[in-house]
Amino acid sequence: MIRVACRQLAPRLGDLPANRELTASAIGAAAAGGADVVVLPELATSGYVFESREEAAAVAVTPSHPLFEEWASAAGRAVVVGGFCERGEDGRLYNSAAVVDRGGVRVVYRKTHLWDGEKLLFTPGDRPPPVVPTAAGPVGVLICYDLEFPEMTRTLALAGAHLVAAPVNWPLVDRPEGERPPEVVIAMAAARVNRMVIACCDRSGTERGQEWTAGTTIVGADGWVLAEGAHATADVDLDHAASKALNPRNDLFRDRRPSLYTTLHR
């Protein structure tokens, strides 16, 4: 069993020092609670609603920035997956997520499906989402809108992810009364058809009038919600995600018919 903990928080727009403190403190609290994996929101170090590229650039950091050492230190033996505003070696800005453990920054993933105004600020990543071997097992990473492409969750599952950690900033959208946020329904389906845990860490607060869903949710490998809310925490058996067998004759992966799926990569 491993303990997955999301820490929904409200970054302060453009205030890197405040967000360093806020994120390191959230990681420390989750680690103190026994978390093996800590998930933070998208763009947790910077905030989201930038009015210009310059504004975003002012809080962009590289993976060698000391804030990640603070994350590693706060995490102890845990693995952290959190979003940040990245300045690339090419000077471009990326909406990225770092996987950090006591060894430092293990991997940086750059969001490949950009949402709305992000397209004016960020360059989309050009590499598939990573699956990172960690002390807590193989962890895949997606960022927010990436999750709405079933190709992405499937790609991570086929690459061996047992847990997907997804930093998100879900803008609040209408939904029928009594329904979960649509992004959660999508995560539930993706978890079940791939038999993997999906932990979505959303943000709270408002920024320049933008309201957020604050819909942090951890979905189990059978597709049911295990925990939700600002400090959503769940103990999960990732061994269950290692087998895709449904019964002696059916297996979620072996039953696939890749020769029929040829239009998906065109």
Place this chain on the structure above:
Amino acid sequence: MIRVACRQLAPRLGDLPANRELTASAIGAAAAGGADVVVLPELATSGYVFESREEAAAVAVTPSHPLFEEWASAAGRAVVVGGFCERGEDGRLYNSAAVVDRGGVRVVYRKTHLWDGEKLLFTPGDRPPPVVPTAAGPVGVLICYDLEFPEMTRTLALAGAHLVAAPVNWPLVDRPEGERPPEVVIAMAAARVNRMVIACCDRSGTERGQEWTAGTTIVGADGWVLAEGAHATADVDLDHAASKALNPRNDLFRDRRPSLYTTLHR
């Protein structure tokens, strides 16, 4: 607007004459209710829980069987999508669905992802699911377990389906209290990420001790349930499914990154 009507029913196992009457009558009732598209369950003409291939073969029919003329006649101006046990020209058995309108059998789709004991009876289809131009717009067809492969719903959406008609027989499985059947959650997500209507027509009754979910559900193109129950009927605007734009900068299809999805067809 078009009216989509599912007709959940309980076929009588192995009794083709009874099921001909049952299905034609259900189609007639839906057509009388103004349906433009009528969806029937999987294997509606035969029942499901066969104990041998011989038993299934005894109720297998070809697409030239007169029962489809009865369907066409009962349908009037409607289009029917219903499951049947097919005997191929090769003598093999297929778990198939026919798309029938006043012109007769338009297309037969053979289920490509077989569930459990079906593997002992049926040969899996080797062709992708079809999108059939009909008086009610482009209709895609899947059968039951096919739906659990997001590649299949995506393939139909990319091929232009605005509505997916899915004959199903959902064996009853455990689910947490208050939750919808897992297959419905999967259909909701598939409808939303592809912006298309998905109409799942389940069956009722029990057969040799097998209980069914009786979970017939029509999901709208935004992913929310429009109608459920034995005679689920919904009026849907398929023009909404024609555009995949989410806002001026995002489009469910144009935002795809096919060059990153290359592992899906291997």
